[in-house]
Amino acid sequence: MFSLGMTFTNMRLAQQEPVRFIGLENWTRLFSDQRFITTLGNTLIFAITSVTVQYALGLLLAVLLNQKIRARWFFRMSFLLPLMMSPVAVSFMIGKLMLSESRGPFAALLMSLDLPPMRWSTAPFGSMAVLIAVDTWQWTPFFILVLLAGLQSVDAEIQEAAKVDGANAWQTFWRITFPMLLPLSTIAILIRSLEAFKVVDIIRVVTGGGPGNSTESVTLYAYTMGMNNGDLAYATTMAYVLLIATILYATAFLFISRRLTRWRDA
Numbered sequence: 428m429f430s431l432g433m434t435f436t437n438m439r440l441a442q443q444e445p446v447r448f449i450g451l452e453n454w455t456r457l458f459s460d461q462r463f464i465t466t467l468g469n470t471l472i473f474a475i476t477s478v479t480v481q482y483a484l485g486l487l488l489a490v491l492l493n494q495k496i497r498a499r500w501f502f503r504m505s506f507l508l509p510l511m512m513s514p515v516a517v518s519f520m521i522g523k524l525m526l527s528e529s530r531g532p533f534a535a536l537l538m539s540l541d542l543p544p545m546r547w548s549t550a551p552f553g554s555m556a557v558l559i560a561v562d563t564w565q566w567t568p569f570f571i572l573v574l575l576a577g578l579q580s581v582d583a584e585i586q587e588a589a590k591v592d593g594a595n596a597w598q599t600f601w602r603i604t605f606p607m608l609l610p611l612s613t614i615a616i617l618i619r620s621l622e623a624f625k626v627v628d629i630i631r632v633v634t635g636g637g638p639g640n641s642t643e644s645v646t647l648y649a650y651t652m653g654m655n656n657g658d659l660a661y662a663t664t665m666a667y668v669l670l671i672a673t674i675l676y677a678t679a680f681l682f683i684s685r686r687l688t689r690w691r692d693a
Contacts, residue, residue, distance in 0.1 A: 434664040440657035453664040463665060465640055466648045467672065472555065473644065474623035474676075477562045482616055484563065485570025486608075490600070492571065493578045503575075510568040518632035521561045554634045554642045561629050570615055577611040578604065613684040617677060624673045645669045 434453050438446050457463055492503055509517060581604055589599045627646040630636055636643030645665055653662030 430663050431667065433660050434667060436660050438660045440653075440659060453661050456661065457664050457668060462640055462643075463645070463648060463668075466643045466645045467668075469555070469640075469642060470624060470626070470644045470646075470669070471672075471676075473558060473562075473626060473642075474620055477559045477566075478616060478620050478623055480559065480563050481567045481619065482570050482612070484567045486574055486612075488567070489571050489574035489578055492575055506571050507568050509565045510572075512565065514565065514628040515632055517565045518561050518629040521564050554638060558626075558629060558633055558642055561633060562623070562626070566619060569619060573611060573615040574608060577608045581607050609684065609688055613681070613688075617680060620676065620680070621673060624669065624676070 435448055435450060436446050437444075437449050437452075488506060492499060492506070496502070585603055586599055589603055594602065625646050626644050627650060630642055630644055630647050634642045636647055640648075646669070649662040649665040649669075652658045652665070
């Protein structure tokens, strides 16, 4: 309640004048702040795109790892390693080294093909793509772990019965296996999405929010305004708007997932 009340004041770090009530000034200022609107859009693009890619890759790899392949334990352990690393280390390794414009495997590949270097850091789309790639590399194992557990809990007899009835592998997966994974998928996607909305660490390490503010997130902007500029009340207002946006996203997602569950049970 204290933080909510702060949004209606002029509170700052090292404030010389008394804290006073200013009504909705921070809120009206926020929605006329073009930089905030840009960062909110960046946050939505990053969260939705990265989680979608991570889920798709995680589902594909979980299905492959659920097959009877040699050294399956080795591949399972290997895919989990990124999840055990700190986001800062992953950001530096992938964003700064592997995807470097002047060094790293991708730069060497482009040079060997006599192609110009890819200017990730100066292209807004390229910078966002790098951030999504870094986040995907680290968090896809989360979906692999959850979905693999779900696949192993699916009753094999139901799948065998479908094959006996003439269903091919794709039909068996789409009509039987995937619908059974929906409840688990909903929980995993929701947890991961809520985390993605708060992204700040990989952005600070890889792009710093640039070029311009094309990759800056709401959390990073709030940190800049609160800690660097000392405008605590304005930064707190941003945090509450992000909270409201997250709640709306979660509500819409749960509504859609409930509809999908009804389709599964129909």
